[in-house]
Amino acid sequence: MRTILKRLAVVVPVYGNEASLPELYERIDAATRGLDVELTLQFVNDRSPDGSQAVLESLAARDPRVRVILLSRNHGSFTAIAAGMAQVATHDAVVILSADLQDPPELIPEMVRRWRAGIPVVLCSRKDRDDPLASRLFSRAFWWSFRRFAMPDMPPGGFDFCLIDRRVVRVILESSEKKTSLVGLILWAGFERSVIPYERAARKHGRSMWSMGRKLAYAFHSLVAFSSLPMKLFAGLGLVVGAAGVLMAFYVLLANLFGWITVPGWSALMLMQTVILATVLLGFGVLGGYLWINLEQTRRRPLFIVDKTVGQDLAPGDRDGRVDFFSLERVSAPARHGLREAAHRALASRRIILGPEVERFERAFARYVGAPHAVGVANGTDSITLALWALGVEPGSLVAVPALTAPPTAVAVLRAGCVPLFMDVDPQTLLLPASAVARAAALGAKAVVPVHLYGNLCDMPAIRAEADRLGLVVIEDCAQSTGSEAFGRHCGTWGHAASFSFYPTKNLGTYGDGGAVVTADPGVAQRLVSMRFYGQDASGVCVLPGMNSRLDEMQAALLTERLACLDEHNARRVAVAARYDQALSALDPVPGQPGRVPHLYVVRPDERAEFRRFLSERGVDTGVHYSQALNRHPYLAAQGRVAQAPESQAPAAPGTVAVAHGPDARSADAGCPTAEAAAARVTSLPCYPGIPEAHVERVVEACREWAARG
Template sequence: MSFAIPSAAPALRLARFSAEIRAAVERVLASGRLILGPEVESFEQNLAAYLGLPHCVGVASGTDALALALRALGIGTGDEVATVAMTAPATATAILSTGATPRFVDIDPRSRGMDPVALESAITHETAAIVPVHLHGSPAPIVEIMAIAERHGLAVVEDCAQACGAHINGRKLGSFGQAAAISFYPTKNLGAMGDGGAVVTHDAAIAERIRRFRFYGMNAAEEAVSWGTNSRLDEIQAAILSVLLPHLDAHNEERRQVARAYRVGLAELESGLPPDLPGAIYHHFAIAAPNRERLAQRLAEKGIGTRRHYSPGLHRHGAFADRSANLPETDLLAARTLSLPIQPEVVLGCSDRVIEAVRSCLS
């Protein structure tokens, strides 16, 4: 189904920078260096500097970034990793791929992120790590989560797939945990023209392990010395991301502008509006509406695309089913969540149409 106002349109964002992107792709083609070359190195350095971290390692996707970060921290078979069920399936897929088991913790409805109180009571002897998710580009209560992790001696890998550029009082998300995973999936705020991801970290040893893991487990002398896989960011994606990174803050600010308009226009939703945190970058603008299915249908009839990020919670997906999980806040939000178009190129000049349509459906 095609929409006048689609839920996202990455091609429109890329079109804004078409000349620069074409020049960057031409440069890579002319160089003949297509994998792990100067474009990846320079993008890694620039992204690390942007986030205020010393190390960044480009990999093939956000899912791989999470899985490789967990492996670099020694997480594997027999371990449990505490995370949330209100997230993309990729968060739990990555945990499972290491041999560990995801243990779902409920969210705090105020932040829609992991509830620190629920986290503390979910920790067992098997818990080895925590993966908080900065859902929709909005900070999870990471300061409280880090304090709990330190008390229990647990590693933290922040899932920043949706949160590149978001911050708490100026400190970028991704700089709180031992490592963080970022996704460059095309719809992301910093999205490539294909798949890509990165791990960022303060820890040189973690970065060094991930560089090895992403390239068959080989050291600098090309001897395979450990477990490894093939998970490389390619030169073309890195060159495109280097074009887009300097524009990320302006892009995120445009998303905040749309979010402000939605907050004013849809004030009647009250607690159904997403958390209003100054450092959020609005990867999604997810409202909570009791009549979600009818609202989505009516908006579709008016040419407005919406998505359900995320419904149902992961504890109800076959691959991760956790019958013992009692997650009332996750279930409540999952039944109501509906993401309105927020990408600036789609909706910056026409957020009024979305507001009017939602208001007329609600009344």
């Protein structure tokens, strides 16, 4: 059994380090071999003016552990490190290391050892440094001052090189401070610490980018961020100067009374004014520094802007190194800015129910699908119920549904007052076959709900033609197929109406519940608009059956943003499925049809429970869609009917096809044997937009390992 490795990231800010990067990479690589961790090397190019970016990209091309982000401008060391930590925030620990080769990567194994022993903060403190004299003197003076007046537990030589646990990384990122000190934040956060002393090496390449001006600015911001000493000093100085002024006033008064002053004290007066003015101006400077830092914090400018990312995606969403079955954070990442703006727009709107955001989304979604009308509703289940009502399917009518799908399909039929008629599915595609329409009509069904399962489309031209011939209403269930096309048309445009779900995991998902009905019939669309609002007409009078099923403004606004990147997301789903198709044929995957957008990638191992346990032990999450055929759910079986059409049975006259009622249909020839057999095996693998390539390969590796067991 493979244990899940701890995830360690090394964050390296880069500015003017072109010459040192190859050696740095080799030394980190050598130092971390044998650590038994999943390593990420996160380089942050702080808009270096030399050729550092080219060197970093070449490293990323040869080593998948290397990630690179290029910032839009030079932000400074602290911001660059914060940007790097944001990319690896889900790792178990982060090492912060400079790129100038002055801090030895060879200390990383000892840092990791102490971290594994339970120390969340491991600091490497310089006991000596091979730097120019002026630099050494300034450094000693600064660290003494910082230790004396701001952070008493600062190691005497200070530190930059350190390892911090994920908990500490979270504290730093959540602080969102801009003009501050990283070392100060690490110490301020608390947590148990361990210190490793070391001698800092001389710079091997180039010169330090830390000019005296930058050092003074860093020292000032560090002290201001963590100490009120500057203000206290000037308050004390103000008291001293004030006291001196009072004494001078007494002296002048006495001197005038006793005639001691024979010559006006112009020099003394000027000296006093100069001292006071200098003190006041310096005080204003210190106070201005505090005010400027507060201004920086109140502005809504981002701490950093990433211009370019190189290497495999490391967006948030990892959970202790596992391959999640689905990550909403990863899916949302490309639209994060637009989603934020959409939420603000919805919150600022004066209409919070069926307002402009719903109208905007309905128009956009209808255009995307290629249907004249789209009506937003509360969820996918309601959309089927409302479609049955709007199309005039009478209560008590039989409605044919495939036996292998999500229970909401049958629940929606029951809520409409109708009776679900469970039909068996095709053994390969697991879809409702076109031949089922005639069987359903022979039983007296008035409607059929073909479900486009896992993103594959049913044979809609044949189903619609047969339904028209036999007088059945067709409502497509497109909950799992938004974006899928076949026969030159988008799903949802073949039936009299079509149901869509916007549950968060769907191809087009929102951040709660949502659904829609599309139709080409303006009368059906008008009835749907009324039925979703209690069946009321424009005057508020209930004229139709109805319910409270409104797509709310917030979800509609978010859906509009997600719709803008749906094709990109769907392309990623297709690419992941193609990789699985290439590698996992031994697991009997449900075949993908041309034009499919895979909402789920489903394989059919013989021992599902053991297969899922095997993958889980290797850090891969899986799902089951669905564990029981609908006719085996006790409540649904009691309320619905099962159509039987044994292979050996000759075609029967209308009304004579066998029908098993409810829970009594337990034998293979009385149930839906294909759907029931499939439900015992189907297993869904991670397949969603934003899944990193490394995760896809881990899924492939684990599945191949399972298949190789024979």
